[in-house]
Amino acid sequence: MMRRRRFLEIGAASLAAATRWPQAGTPRRLADHFLVPMDETQSDHLKAYGLTYRLLARGGKAEWFLNYRAGSFLLPGDSATARDAALAGVTIEPVDSGTVFQIKAEIAQANMDAVPLEKAPKVAVYAPPSAAPWDDAVTMSLQYAGIEFEKIWDEEVVGDKLRTFDWLHLHHEDFTGQYSKFFLNYNGAPWLQDMVERNERMARKLGFKDVPADKRAVAFAIHQFVDRGGFLFAMCTATETLDLALASDGVDIAASFADGTPMDGNATSKMDWDRALAFQGARLEQSPSMALYSDIDGHQVNSPDRRQPLGSFTLFNFSAKIDPVATMLVQNHRQVIPDFYGLTTSFMKNRLKPGITVLADEPGAPWAKYIRGERGQGTWAFFGGHDPEDPQHQIGDAPTDLSLHPHSPGYRLLLNNVLFPAAKKKELKT
């Protein structure tokens, strides 16, 4: 029998050997593969996505084991990956080819699948040039995970630069051009003045008569991006206002502070929902002073008498082999996740178009939290709420520090979306 001290010495020696990574030159093989577990044993779930993304960016290949240990990744066992994991603090497990074979056999027999990841998607985030990274959950998670992205705004979108990207994220932008309808409540606030001035300048530069017209043109360009095969991920109020902008072509849905004329009193009946991605039949909010847009949102956070309390939402379980896209988007180590507010927090189910897939909802509530669908050659996902780790989110709140939330299940959902376009096309059956 091995004595405890001897056992510990051997263990310590192997650990030391395994952690002495070469620092330069050609990546050296340290193991056949590294498994990046995504269950409770993972020390940093969010950075695990960055580790995988950077491997793809270096030209490497990976696999995403859907539903296996909460959506693990299989990466090559080279020294560059090991070094990157050590720097990021991501848990990796060296596995030999025999073990991988066993894992794949298990995957073949259960509601799991192995999806090859081949190409790092080129990522764009739609945000004004001056926007701080800390007020947008996706930007924060990309920064934290170490995933490269480029910021684009109206000029690039209208100028067709979207063609150069695979993945586009929208956050709390107001595509109705009404500055999130904060105009009356925050009148005089420097940040709002800056926002108004910047948007008006851009609208003039691009030749639009006002900001709502500029934003509608941007919404249509984004729609075309999806049609052509792009991946769109939107959160918070970008979800609702994108569809409102698309459906309101030729209808004045903006208050007078945005375009000089009051909103059309019959706007609700004039909307053409065929143009929208996700929603239909919504009733528009007529009051310019209420910071909400329609009855699409189930929570109505800015309406004191209609505001709904936060609960928890539950991720749906999909068949990995039949519906790998939906399965990828809900990979998580938690199935029930505390809800969080945004200017748009959730989506009333009675306002969803037929054929939309609900990825998560609050059991018993009439709203969905996370939805997806397809348009033309592309696909989109909408996630309600502003910041999964700041449930109340008030203007002026301290920014979320993701190093304090490395296991955030809400943020994982965002990052699933980033890696989803990396999946090999033939594997995407829906």
Next chain:
Amino acid sequence: MTAGRILALGWMLAGTALPAQERPQVPDPATRAFDLERRGQHGAAAEIYRTMLASRPADLGALLGLERSLTPQNKVADMVPSVRRALSGGDPSGALFGIAVRVYAVAGMADSVRPIVDRWVASEPGSEAPYQEWGSAALGARDRIQAKAAYLLGRGRLGRDALAAELAQLATIESDYETAVREWLVAVEKTPAYRSAAVSLLAQAAVAGRPTVLRQLDQAKTRPAERIAATLTIRWGDPVGGIRRIERAMPVLAEQSIEALQDGLDEIRGQAGREFGMAKGIALELLGAKAPGQATRYWLESAQAYADAGDQGSARRMLSRLAADPKASPTMAASATSTLVTVLVAEGKMEEATKQFGQLKAVLAEEERAGLQVRLAEGWIRAGKLDRAEQAVAEDSTVDGLAVRGRIRLYLGDLGQASSLMRFAGPFAGARDASVSRTTALSLIQVIDEDSLPALGGALLKLERRDSAGAAAALEQVAAMLPPDRGGAEVLLLAGRVHGGLGSRPDAERLFQQVCGLKIPASAAAAGYELARILVATDRKALAIERLEELLVAYPTSAVAPQARRLLDVAKGAIPPG
């Protein structure tokens, strides 16, 4: 829930709670339905209530039960026919009108609500309940305009002070703080019990709206206004300001001053921090002046609060007042002296503190005596009189006493004895920072071979006595005497940290570089991290990133690895600064 509804519910429950000897073998339908409700079987409960209503359409208990059962099923609108039947039979009660208003509102029958309210008003002309129920139902249906119209109609008919609380709540929701304050003051004047509701709703005012709230309250100059303003001031983070506001308002508050101060103390209770301690001290001092019968107790507590907040002068003032009071009991006097010892130690008046303690020692409880002995010893350490410190705790075998004796031995350079005493004291004695510093000292001693090292003790004593510059220089000299892997690197690291704390970055950087070069794993990793912190703070982020990556690759299992990763994130801009 309106008063009428509460009464009706109570009536129904009373009906279901018969004495055991009178209870029939088979529970009556109301009892069965209520049991089903409690078990969450709302559908089955609703069916029983419907059966009851078939034979007795105006059965109030059954109607309320049906409403309760349908609410979680989101089917309240289904009971419109039942309500119509009930209303058509005879002389409806206020409770029935209330049900009708709620049900019609939920069913979206706004046009039917008004006639019901009118009938209700006709049967109870002076009551606020019809308007309250109407407004509340309108709010439930998300119609604030209708709710306001209902309340204002009621006010128009019932007089200036009617429905003030309802209008106040509505104005608060709408962020109309001027109206909210005005209406709350009317409501509280009429019904003082509304004060806590007023405070709790007004406290939620947006930061930008708070000056408006306070200005309105200032202008009112009434007792309720002063009390609400004081509580809000405390709740919005200015506890001293809140208590001072009460003090200024005492001529207006008159006999309510004591209650107002006690309210203030309730707000402060459980809150930590110097400002809260000071506010507590002031409030207790004012209470002492206002309640002569209990003045000594308040003064003592006030002195303790001032001392805890670091205001030794005010603490001493309270204690002097107490000492001069012939009515103070011996126990109170002892407690006062005990607090005085603490104050004297904090002021560095060690001889006087020791003398006071000597006079008091015999009457103190053991735990209190031990606590004061430790404080005295710490005071003597800070005075540099280690022999006097050791005398103070010589007979103390409590864990706190052992911990202090360990520190004294350490400062005398007796590392062997210091280590033993600190081990005996364990990791939990004393406050958390003392415990952390003891554990740090113990880990430093453990790597040093020597049992006696007076130079190290002297250097650490300088640190304790806040002579950081002298301590850093002395620590560097000690490090030079020790082999790197037997304490040299650790002591040098400590010297670097002391330089860092002093803001002497070049010296700190030099020492951290030196420790990194020694490659003693734990010390080198820690020094690498400290060095990277300086590099980030001086905006040399590329160098910091390089240093941190080296650290994480060379010492991935180091205790500082998680912090180093976090700093790496900061340096790369992956997380918000600060």
